[in-house]
Amino acid sequence: MSQSICILGVTGSIGQSTLKVLAQHPDKYSVFAVSAHSRIDELIQICHQYHPKVVVVPAAGVERLKQGLAALGLQDIEILTDEAGLVAIAGHADVDVVMAAIVGAAGLLPTLAAVKAGKRVLLANKEALVMSGELMLAAAKRHQALLLPVDSEHNAIFQCLPYNYMDAEKNGQPQQGVSQILLTASGGPFLNHSLEQLQNVTPAQACKHPNWSMGQKISVDSATLMNKGLELIEACHLFSIKEHFVTVVVHPQSIIHSMVQYVDGSTLAQMGNPDMCTPIAHALAWPDRIATDVPRLDVFSQSTLDFQAPDLVRFPALTLARQAMQAGGVTPAILNAANEVAVDAFLKHRIGFLQIAQTVEHTLNQVQNDAAESIEMILHTDQLARQVAGQHIKQLER
Ligand code: NAD
Numbered sequence: 466m467s468q469s470i471c472i473l474g475v476t477g478s479i480g481q482s483t484l485k486v487l488a489q490h491p492d493k494y495s496v497f498a499v500s501a502h503s504r505i506d507e508l509i510q511i512c513h514q515y516h517p518k519v520v521v522v523p524a525a526g527v528e529r530l531k532q533g534l535a536a537l538g539l540q541d542i543e544i545l546t547d548e549a550g551l552v553a554i555a556g557h558a559d560v561d562v563v564m565a566a567i568v569g570a571a572g573l574l575p576t577l578a579a580v581k582a583g584k585r586v587l588l589a590n591k592e593a594l595v596m597s598g599e600l601m602l603a604a605a606k607r608h609q610a611l612l613l614p615v616d617s618e619h620n621a622i623f624q625c626l627p628y629n630y631m632d633a634e635k636n637g638q639p640q641q642g643v644s645q646i647l648l649t650a651s652g653g654p655f656l657n658h659s660l661e662q663l664q665n666v667t668p669a670q671a672c673k674h675p676n677w678s679m680g681q682k683i684s685v686d687s688a689t690l691m692n693k694g695l696e697l698i699e700a701c702h703l704f705s706i707k708e709h710f711v712t713v714v715v716h717p718q719s720i721i722h723s724m725v726q727y728v729d730g731s732t733l734a735q736m737g738n739p740d741m742c743t744p745i746a747h748a749l750a751w752p753d754r755i756a757t758d759v760p761r762l763d764v765f766s767q768s769t770l771d772f773q774a775p776d777l778v779r780f781p782a783l784t785l786a787r788q789a790m791q792a793g794g795v796t797p798a799i800l801n802a803a804n805e806v807a808v809d810a811f812l813k814h815r816i817g818f819l820q821i822a823q824t825v826e827h828t829l830n831q832v833q834n835d836a837a838e839s840i841e842m843i844l845h846t847d848q849l850a851r852q853v854a855g856q857h858i859k860q861l862e863r
Pocket residue numbers: 473474475476477478479480500501502503565566567568569571572589590591592615616617677678679680681682683741
C-alpha cells in the first residue's frame with residue numbers, strides 16, 4: 466500500500482531532496498500535503514508535478530498561489546495558511562509520514578503536531594528538538610509516534626546502534642554495550658581560518674560549504690560549528706545519553722557520517738557520499754531499504770579519511786552548546802533563539818561572523834534558566850531570548 470506523505474518546508478534543500486527520493490518510488494509514496502514560506506513560483510511547479518491535496522503558505526502568498534494553480538487547472542488543491550495550516554497538515558488523518566523540514570523554531574509546533582498525531586516523523590528540523598527536548602520525546606512515546614533522524618549524523622548513529630536501541634528504557638548512560646558516540650563534523654568552510662581571518666568572512670563565503678549544499682541558516686551554523694553544537698544536543702535527546710558520551714570529531718571529507726563505539730573495542734561507522742537523499746531514503750523506508758541514485762562510495766578514489774579534534778577557541782559555539790545541554794531546562798531554547806537571530810543579522814551584514822557566538826553567549830548570560838515544563842514556557846523563553854539577542858545586536862551595530 467502506498468504511504469501518504471506531508472512535506473513541511475518542501476521548497477527547501479531537504480524538501481527538494483525528499484521529492485527526489487519520492488519521485489523514484491511513485492508506487493510506494495504519494496505526496497498528500499506540502500508547505501512553503503516563500504518561493505511561491507517553485508511551489509506552484511511542485512504542485513504541478515506532484516499534485517498534493519493540500520498546500521500551506523503564509524496568508525500573504527495565497528493570492529499568487531491561487532492564480533498560479535488556476536492557470537494550471539489545479540483549483541482542486543486546498544490552500545491553508547500560516548501556523549494553523551501547518552499544524553493541520555502535520556496531524557492530518559490521511560497522512561502517514563511527515564517530513565519535518567522547516568528551518569528553525571517555526572517548525573516546532575507543526576513537528577509536535579505530527580508527533581502528537583502518532584505519525585512516522587522524519588526529523589530534519591533539529592531546532593525543534595533542541596528547543597523542546599524531553600517534551601518532544603515524551604510526546605512521541607505517549608502517542609506512539611516514530612521519530613526517525615534525517616540529520617545525516619544522527620541517521621548514521623541510528624544505523625550503527627543496536628536494532629531496538631531506541632525502544633529500551635534509558636537513564637542518560639549508553640546501553641546495550643555502547644560506550645560512546647563519535648559525532649563527525651566537516652569543520653565547515655573556515656576549518657583552517659585564523660581568528661583574524663574569521664573576523665572578516667562574508668555571508669557568501671559562509672554559505673559555500675565544501676561538501677554539502679544546504680539552506681543558508683544551516684550553512685552559517687556549519688561555519689560557526691553551532692550546527693555541531695545543535696547536533697550534540699539533538700543526539701543527547703534522540704539517544705537519551707548525557708553530553709559527555711558524545712565526542713565531536715572533525716572529519717573534513719564527510720564520508721563517515723558518524724560512529725558508535727562499543728565496550729568490546731568495536732567502532733561502527735556509517736559511510737557514503739555526502740548526499741541527504743541517503744538518510745532521507747533510510748528514514749522513509751526503515752526498517753526496509755529503498756534505492757536512491759546517490760553514487761555509490763568509491764573507496765579507491767576516497768582512500769584518505771582524516772580526523773582531528775575541533776578547535777574550541779576559533780569555534781566557541783560548540784562549547785556554548787555543550788554548556789547549554791549541561792545546564793538543561795530552557796537553556797538550549799535560549800541558545801537556539803539567540804543563534805537564529807544572530808545568524809539572520811550576520812546574513813544581513815549587520816554583524817560580523819565572530820559576533821554570532823558572542824551574541825549567543827551574551828543572551829545565555831542574560832536570560833534566566835528554568836525548568837522546561839511546557840511548550841508554552843519554551844515558546845515564551847524563545848521570544849525573550851530573541852528580544853535580548855536583538856537588543857545586543859543593535860548595540861553591536863552602534
Ligand atoms: P532551507 O532554508 O533550504 O528550507 C527551509 C524550508 O522551510 C523552506 O521550504 C522554507 O519555505 C520553509 N520555511 C522557512 N521559514 C519558515 C517559517 N517561518 N515558517 C514556515 N516555513 C518556513 O533549509 P534546509 O537546508 O532544507 O533545512 C531544513 C531543516 O533541516 C533545518 O532545520 C536544517 O537544520 C535541517 N537539516 C538540513 C540539512 C541539509 O542538508 N540541508 C541537513 C541536516 C539537517
